[in-house]
Amino acid sequence: MSSxxxxxxxxxxxxxxxxxxxxxxxxxxxxxxxxxxxxxxSEQYLDRMELERERGITIKAQAVRMFWRAGDGxxxxxxxxxxxxxxxxxxxxxxxxxACEGAILLVDAAQGVEAQTVGNAYLAMExxxxxxxxxxxxxxxxxEPEKAEAELCELLGCAPGEVLRVSAKTGQxxxxxxxxxxxxxxxxxxxxxxxxxxxxxDSTYDLYRGVVVFVRLVxxxxxxxxxxSMMATGAVSEVEEVGIFSPDMxxxxxxxxxxxxxxxxxxxxxxxxxxxxxxxxAKSPAxxxxxxxxxxxxxxxxxxxxxxxDDYNDLREALERLKLNDASLSFEPETSKALGFGxxxxxxxxxxxxxxxxxxxxxxxxxLISTAPNVVxxxxxxxxxxxxxxxxxxxxxxxxxREIREPYIQATILVPSAHVGAVMELAQERRGVFxxxxxxxxxxxxxxxxxxxxxxxxxFYDQLKSRTRGYASMDYEPIGFLPGRLVKLDILLHGEVVxxxxxxxxxxxxxxxxxxxxxxxxxxxxRQLFDVPVQAAVGSRVIARETIKAKRKxxxxxxxxxxxxxxxxxxxxxxxxxxRMKMIGRVExxxxxxxxxxxxGREGREGKGG
Amino acid sequence: xxxxxxxxxxxxxxxxxxFVSFPSDRDKMDAYLRALTLEMRLVHRREGGGRLESxxxxxxxxxxxxxRELGQLLEEAASLWGLEEGAEVSVEVNPATWGKGEFREARxxxxxxxxxxxxxxxxxxxxxxxxxxxxxESLEAVRSALSLDGVSVGLDLIYGIPGQGVGEWAETLxxxxxxxxxxxxxxxxxxxxxxxxxxxVARGFLSLPGEEEVVAMYEVACRMAADHxxxxxxxxxxxxxxxxxxxNLAYWRxxxxxGLGVAAHSFIPPRRRWSNPTDLGVYLSYLEREKLPPQxxxxxxxxxxxxxxxxxxxxxxxxxxxxxxxxxxxxxRTLGWLEQLREEGLVWLGEDAFxxxxxxxxxxxxxxxxxxxx
Numbered sequence: 016m017s018s019x020x021x022x023x024x025x026x027x028x029x030x031x032x033x034x035x036x037x038x039x040x041x042x043x044x045x046x047x048x049x050x051x052x053x054x055x056x057s058e059q060y061l062d063r064m065e066l067e068r069e070r071g072i073t074i075k076a077q078a079v080r081m082f083w084r085a086g087d088g089x090x091x092x093x094x095x096x097x098x099x100x101x102x103x104x105x106x107x108x109x110x111x112x113x114a115c116e117g118a119i120l121l122v123d124a125a126q127g128v129e130a131q132t133v134g135n136a137y138l139a140m141e142x143x144x145x146x147x148x149x150x151x152x153x154x155x156x157x158x159e160p161e162k163a164e165a166e167l168c169e170l171l172g173c174a175p176g177e178v179l180r181v182s183a184k185t186g187q188x189x190x191x192x193x194x195x196x197x198x199x200x201x202x203x204x205x206x207x208x209x210x211x212x213x214x215x216x217d218s219t220y221d222l223y224r225g226v227v228v229f230v231r232l233v234x235x236x237x238x239x240x241x242x243x244s245m246m247a248t249g250a251v252s253e254v255e256e257v258g259i260f261s262p263d264m265x266x267x268x269x270x271x272x273x274x275x276x277x278x279x280x281x282x283x284x285x286x287x288x289x290x291x292x293x294x295x296x297a298k299s300p301a302x303x304x305x306x307x308x309x310x311x312x313x314x315x316x317x318x319x320x321x322x323x324x325d326d327y328n329d330l331r332e333a334l335e336r337l338k339l340n341d342a343s344l345s346f347e348p349e350t351s352k353a354l355g356f357g358x359x360x361x362x363x364x365x366x367x368x369x370x371x372x373x374x375x376x377x378x379x380x381x382x383l384i385s386t387a388p389n390v391v392x393x394x395x396x397x398x399x400x401x402x403x404x405x406x407x408x409x410x411x412x413x414x415x416x417r418e419i420r421e422p423y424i425q426a427t428i429l430v431p432s433a434h435v436g437a438v439m440e441l442a443q444e445r446r447g448v449f450x451x452x453x454x455x456x457x458x459x460x461x462x463x464x465x466x467x468x469x470x471x472x473x474x475f476y477d478q479l480k481s482r483t484r485g486y487a488s489m490d491y492e493p494i495g496f497l498p499g500r501l502v503k504l505d506i507l508l509h510g511e512v513v514x515x516x517x518x519x520x521x522x523x524x525x526x527x528x529x530x531x532x533x534x535x536x537x538x539x540x541x542r543q544l545f546d547v548p549v550q551a552a553v554g555s556r557v558i559a560r561e562t563i564k565a566k567r568k569x570x571x572x573x574x575x576x577x578x579x580x581x582x583x584x585x586x587x588x589x590x591x592x593x594x595r596m597k598m599i600g601r602v603e604x605x606x607x608x609x610x611x612x613x614x615x616g617r618e619g620r621e622g623k624g625g
Numbered sequence: 626x627x628x629x630x631x632x633x634x635x636x637x638x639x640x641x642x643x644f645v646s647f648p649s650d651r652d653k654m655d656a657y658l659r660a661l662t663l664e665m666r667l668v669h670r671r672e673g674g675g676r677l678e679s680x681x682x683x684x685x686x687x688x689x690x691x692x693r694e695l696g697q698l699l700e701e702a703a704s705l706w707g708l709e710e711g712a713e714v715s716v717e718v719n720p721a722t723w724g725k726g727e728f729r730e731a732r733x734x735x736x737x738x739x740x741x742x743x744x745x746x747x748x749x750x751x752x753x754x755x756x757x758x759x760x761x762e763s764l765e766a767v768r769s770a771l772s773l774d775g776v777s778v779g780l781d782l783i784y785g786i787p788g789q790g791v792g793e794w795a796e797t798l799x800x801x802x803x804x805x806x807x808x809x810x811x812x813x814x815x816x817x818x819x820x821x822x823x824x825x826v827a828r829g830f831l832s833l834p835g836e837e838e839v840v841a842m843y844e845v846a847c848r849m850a851a852d853h854x855x856x857x858x859x860x861x862x863x864x865x866x867x868x869x870x871x872x873n874l875a876y877w878r879x880x881x882x883x884g885l886g887v888a889a890h891s892f893i894p895p896r897r898r899w900s901n902p903t904d905l906g907v908y909l910s911y912l913e914r915e916k917l918p919p920q921x922x923x924x925x926x927x928x929x930x931x932x933x934x935x936x937x938x939x940x941x942x943x944x945x946x947x948x949x950x951x952x953x954x955x956x957x958r959t960l961g962w963l964e965q966l967r968e969e970g971l972v973w974l975g976e977d978a979f980x981x982x983x984x985x986x987x988x989x990x991x992x993x994x995x996x997x998x999x
Contacts, residue, residue, distance in 0.1 A: 544991055545969045565969075567840045569990040572813040572861050574940060575683075576629055576876045577890040580898060580923060583933055589994035601965065603995070 019092045021273045022202045026094045026114060026231065027144075030136060031121035032129040036151040040121060040183035041079070041095060047189050048081040048093065050261055078114075078229060078275045080259040085197045093196065094275040096216070096231075098135070106309055110216045110291050112138055113307065114231030114275060117145040117200030119192070120167065124150045124158035124180075128166040133459075134488025136170060137429055145200045146171060147179065149192060154182040169458070203233075203273030210301040211235030213270075213278075213294040215245075218285050220339035224256075227264075228288045231275050233305060235296065238269035242297035243280055246304040250287035251297050252280035286342045313345050313361025314422070314493070315472045316405045317368055318386040318515065319375070320357030322606050326381055327356045333379035334358060337371060344371060349406065353515040353599055353609065354384055359406055362388075365472055384610050386515050390468045393420040393496045408514040410503040413554045419519070420496035422468040425450065426475075427490050432460050434483040441482055445470035446521070466491075467499065469519075504558075506532055507550040508540070511600035515609060525551075529559040532612070539608040542566035547602050626674030627875055628702055630661060631886035632687040633905060636721060640755045640825070641783075643817035645888040645903045646685045653905070657886075658694055660912035662701050664885050667917050669705040672883060672893070676707040679872035681715045682736075688722040696734030703735075713738055713777075713871045720766035721758035728769040732776055738870070739770045740779040740810070746800040747793050750786045753831070760800075767804050777868050779808030784842045786814050787831040794842045795849070802853045807868035811846050812861050813839065840987065847983045858942045860986045877937040896925040932997055939993060944973070944980025955999055966992065 031037040045051040081093045098111040112118070118139040122128055139146055148167040150160045164178045179195055181188035213230040220226055230237070237243065237257055244251045256279040258266040270276045282288055293304035321330050334346050345361035362368040368388055375381050392404040394411060395418045404410050426447075430438050432454075442449070442464045450463035466475065471491065479487045504525050506516035516536075520528050529551025536549045540563055551559040574582050596603040634649040634657075635642075647653065680702055682695060695716060702708075715738035716731060723731070731739070743763040745751050751759060770778040780801050784794045801809060816823035816833070825831040834842070847857060855863040859877065862870065875882060884891045888903040899920045902908050911918035925933065931949075938945040950956035963979060966972040971985035971992060981989055 544966060544971060544988060544995075566988055566991055567984075568813075568836050568843075569988045570813065570860060570986065571990060572815055574860075574876075574937070575873060576882060576884060576892065577631075577888065577900070579876070579890070579892070579933060579937070580900075583929065583936060586932065586936055586990070586994055586997065589990065590998045593994060593998040 023089055024092045024202055024273045025196055025200045026096060026203055026275055027117035027119060027196060027200055028096045028098050028111060028115050029119045029121055030132060030139060032132045035121050035123040036183045037121060043183050043186055043189045044081060044095060045262060048083045050081045078260055079262045083193050086194055091197050096275060107290055108138060112142040112144060114214055114216045115144055116203055117147065117196065119147045119149055121149050121151050122163050122167055124152045124160045124163050125155050127163045128170055129485060133170060133429060147195055147199055148173060148177060149179045149181055151181055151183055153180045154185050205234050205272030207236055207272045209234035210299050211237055211296040212301045212305055213237060214305050215288055215290055215292045215294060217290055218288040220285050224279055226282045226285050226288050228278050230278060230294055232270050232272050234272050236269050236271045237278060243294050244297040244300060245288060245292050246295055247292040247308050248287045248289060250282055252282045255279050255281060285339055289342050314468060315362045315364055315368060315388045315390060316359055317388040318349050318351060318357055318359050320351065320354040320384045322382040322384055324355050329379065330381055333375050333381060337374060351514050353513045353597055387518060387613055388472055389519060390422050390472055392519060407503055407517040407519050410519065418498050419501040421499045421501060423465050423494050423497050424468050424471055424491040425494045426464050426466050428462045428487055429459055430483055430487040431458050434486055435460050437482040438462055438487060441478055442466065445475055465494065502553045504529055505552050507552060508599045509547045509602045513599055525553055526558050533559045533561040536612055537561040537563050539611050540604055543602055626677055626706055627872060627882040628677055628680045629882055629884045629889060630682045630698060631889040632682060632684040633887045634689050635686045636757045640821035641814060643820050647905050649689050656909055660909050661698060661885055663912050663915060665701055665705060668883055668885065674706060676709045677702060677712055678709045679713040681872040683717050686719045687716050688718040692727050692731035692734055699735055715740060715872055717742060718766060720763040725769040728773060732773045737775055738777045740781060741766050741770060742781045743767065744781060744783045746797040750789055753787050754783065767806060771804065777807040779810060780806045781810045783812050783814050785834055785839045787833055789834060791838060791841045791845055795845050798846060798849050802849060807865050808870065809850060809855060809863040810861055843987050857983055860940045860989060877941050879934055879937060895930050898923040935997060936993055939981055939989060942980065944978040947977050947979060959999065
């Protein structure tokens with residue numbers, strides 16, 4: 016296989032909006048190229064793998080190798096590379112794209128071009144990929160291929176003749192598409208005899224085999240037995256296996272410059288094989304790594320706590336296992352007066368947080384509470400010292416603070432000109448600072464804003480999507496810390512600070528947030544045997560107050576001989592309910608109230624903060 | 626020993642009642658009386674027990690039977706166990722059933738405590754409650770009972786009735802207190818799941834007074850009863866000195882009793898409880914074959930027995946023994962918690978016992994469930 020000359024290699028990905036037929040097309044490729052025989056072809060082969068990957072039982076097929084004898088009689092090696100699809104993972108997307116020379120831009124003939132397609136198409140163009148526009152689902156009765164074609168031409172600035180039409184479902188046009196891929200996408204450049212430089216575009220942890228690293232070789236070659244070194248992390252290990260996906264894992268002798276595949280080394284921890292890093296030969300290393308590596312940095316933090324304190328160890332084990340597979344996840348133990356023992360976890364973004372929490376709950380059967388997510392703050396103290404605050408409850412006393420700085424990002428937003436106003440409005444609401452604006456291909460406008468990451472973390476992306484009817488796409492990068500008018504807001508229950516509810520908010524919004532939170536807690540916390548004041552305070556200044564009035568009636572009127580058992584069982588039920596209660600000072604708060612308040616807290620700051 | 630005899634027949638089913646009861650069919654009632662007599666013998670043979678300190682005929686509506694018929698039951702019990710000197714012998718009476726003569730006969734046959742189910746002196750309230758009697762019949766019945774020597778007379782009243790305000794309730798109370806009965810049971814109407822009342826409330830056809838209103842009714846009742854010299858000796862019970870219901874106190878003190886009849890419960894301290902079937906047909910058919918009906922047995926764990934003790938004792942003004950708390954860490958913590966509740970005016974703490982104040986009694990569920998979960 017490695018006898019294939021570099022000129023006969025094509026590395027490409029498929030860019031498509033969800034449901035536009037990416038998986039079906041990939042399946043058709045597998046079938047048409049004979050990679051998977053038609054009789055073994057189950058529906059959506061690659062998708063099935065993805066589901067299994069989610070359950071952690073099979074290694075994901077990030078890059079499938081196929082062979083295809085094209086019309087010119089040459090047998091080509093086609094490497095189809097998968098890409099993630101959310102802004103939280105835009106860095107990962109860009110690494111995947113960097114492993115390709117071409118991209119198939121797939122659009123549903125009935126739906127036309129959609130925002131996600133646009134965003135990723137721009138990323139692909141910026142990565143210098145050859146783009147092949149394709150209209151899919153032309154067999155559908157509602158198909159309007161001409162319209163979709165026109166949209167594609169406008170988006171890419173291409174001629175209508177360049178757009179292909181296929182039905183991934185029936186297979187119509189698929190061979191022509193492969194022909195076009197072979198003809199239009201350039202072969203990879205690179206020098207097999209130069210020192211090894213291989214881009215890590217993903218890695219995963221397999222229970223039985225350890226870390227599997229997905230690589231695109233730019234220069235040199237990699238073979239079993241050699242010692243490989245990761246240039247950014249410095250990890251060195253023997254290469255135990257070199258292979259490709261076909262689509263199952265198949266070991267090969269070696270991978271050459273321009274090819275895509277996997278390597279397995281003695282490394283047992285994905286945090287040593289980071290996406291974007293460069294693999295080189297430890298014996299004769301490359302002079303420098305490939306450009307563009309970025310240390311995966313958690314941007315968003317949240318406390319995650321087991322609802323049942325007995326699950327603490329299970330939660331720790333589950334996090335450790337997830338971490339094996341997810342280098343960007345970080346966690347450290349945290350103790351909360353309100354929520355007990357748990358972990359403060361760092362994530363790339365909200366989606367990442369949600370994915371991790373969902374996997375913990377679904378795959379590990381844990382019942383969890385997470386605190387409102389927050390960013391890291393840089394706090395300069397009056398004594399000149401600077402501390403990083405990852406948890407609002409760790410914020411030093413206001414009297415010791417000279418300045419609180421918060422992380423900012425620079426967001427690049429692409430949007431049709433009709434929606435420029437909506438984006439400006441949103442950016443302004445979210446404390447965005449305008450940088451500049453350019454007109455791009457077609458009717459698109461590129462706008463750049465500096466926005467506090469905290470705003471981004473909440474729901475900026477979702478709001479952007481909804482206010483531009485899905486047409487805007489966005490990428491962002493951190494640009495450092497800037498001072499903000501920020502205060503720490505505490506919520507007090509019967510005079511005790513509830514650490515889980517402490518938040519760092521913009522000074523002007525503290526009042527609204529405090530009022531909202533106290534009101535909601537009054538509604539959520541069941542009445543106690545005494546009046547319970549609920550207060551929001553900035554430092555020692557109370558800015559909002561509600562009172563949960565004491566319960567005055569809770570009685571069984573009758574209890575005579577026959578009722579004793581029944582009444583005792585009633586009482587036992589009430590008692591069992593108390594196990595899910597947390598004591599905040601003297602106040603009993605049901606777990607559900609925390610969950611609901613934290614959920615509302617998130618919404619409150621999003622929707623009503625301004 | 627103590628005896629409870631359940632009479633499951635009613636003139637009609639009250640819409641708020643979830644006790645086991647059946648329409649008053651004369652043949653069934655005759656068969657039931659025979660069955661009870663037989664059950665009494667069989668239970669006595671099996672359980673034995675000392676002379677009876679109290680007998681309580683409850684229901685349902687025991688007064689659907691003629692006093693003579695109830696007298697036969699009492700006589701049978703006395704011949705099996707023997708009656709303690711001064712034993713308390715209670716019967717529940719519906720005002721729509723017995724006249725003066727029946728009350729007198731009941732006294733003569735040995736009933737010395739009569740509890741009259743007045744429920745309200747408001748015609749409107751009685752209609753909502755679906756009662757078969759009016760205020761006037763209640764007055765007559767209570768007066769008849771009160772005219773008898775050596776009889777302790779109790780009134781049952783209900784508050785928190787749909788449409789009832791504090792004013793109407795105070796009037797009913799006033800009427801009751803003017804009669805000067807020995808005992809008052811004041812029950813907060815609670816829509817039990819599955820009853821027509823609960824359904825009407827759920828569907829919005831009836832609405833119960835709100836919490837503030839109900840709390841005000843409770844407070845008015847406590848105050849008026851106290852002003853008239855009644856002691857508030859249990860969550861819902863008030864009595865002139867010396868007239869607390871000894872039979873019921875025995876329940877709350879976890880003393881033993883045998884229950885006879887459909888759905889009747891029995892308890893032999895410290896841990897044995899059992900109950901009869903709730904189906905009248907099943908009950909009768911076993912006894913027709915001279916067999917005890919199949920009972921549901923329950924053996925309490927020591928922990929459950931402890932919970933019961935607290936749950937029952939804390940309903941009463943006597944309260945729970947201090948030694949219940951224990952000396953170790955948990956007990957000290959609970960004591961600290963009780964002291965906080967004392968500051969809130971919900972709990973009293975004595976040398977040997979502690980308990981709930983009147984305000985505390987009205988939130989006893991909340992106090993108890995917190996107390997028992999430590």
